[in-house]
Amino acid sequence: MALAACQSVEKKAVTDQAKVVSNSGLVCTAAAEVEKALDKVDDLTTASTVADAEAAGAALKKALATFDQAETELQTAKLKEYRDQVEIYEKFVGEIRQNKTMTLEEAAKQLKAKAAPVIAAHEQLAETTACIEVEELTDSSDDRSRDTSKDDGPEKADS
Template structure:
């Protein structure tokens, strides 16, 4: 009875973790795509600034500077959101792992070998989240005009 309850709890934890990982991955992917689009906007705004000539008006210069400022502000906000998402995913995995460690430690019938085997498998999502946290966003470079 106790082992089936433990197995059920483990399956529930794995299912919940998998759903959270998929949702988090989708949110990160969406934010990364947004960052790539915003990098393109920054590139376009820089091109506009670079194309100003002595014949350009003050209004054109202010408009180009404003567009560049807005593009940079939007990019910075998205980068911050992405970092928060990455950190959140790692923290959630770490919290789940700590809970699983406590659960294994509380079982008096589990041998050290069994506990090590259980925890080794349960550490994989934490290690994957840490690796994901370390990766940088990769975007295609916008074409040069």
């Protein structure tokens, strides 16, 4: 029965890790939509109409809301994955305690190996998602001036 419970926790960990990967993709997709919406705002000119500006603002607001939701779901998935890995590790520690013939060296080696996924999940939980493409880093200085306006964009949208 303990083996079945352990397998279900490991199966849950695999499922939650798949959600992390999936949600990472959603965050990157949402970030691309924010980029497109910022381009629409950036494309406004003195000849643009109020309706054009409202449409660009609405697109930006919607894209930012989608991005926020995707980030929240990703963080939740990362937290679940971390908790799964901790639970797997704690179960293994219980198994090690039951084996009274194991040397401390053997126990340490096995515990260290089982701690690696916990450490990886913790690092994953702590990291931020960065969605950049190499070609974006080599674009012209025109994009750098636009990047400055992007930093200001979400704050203006909230005002």
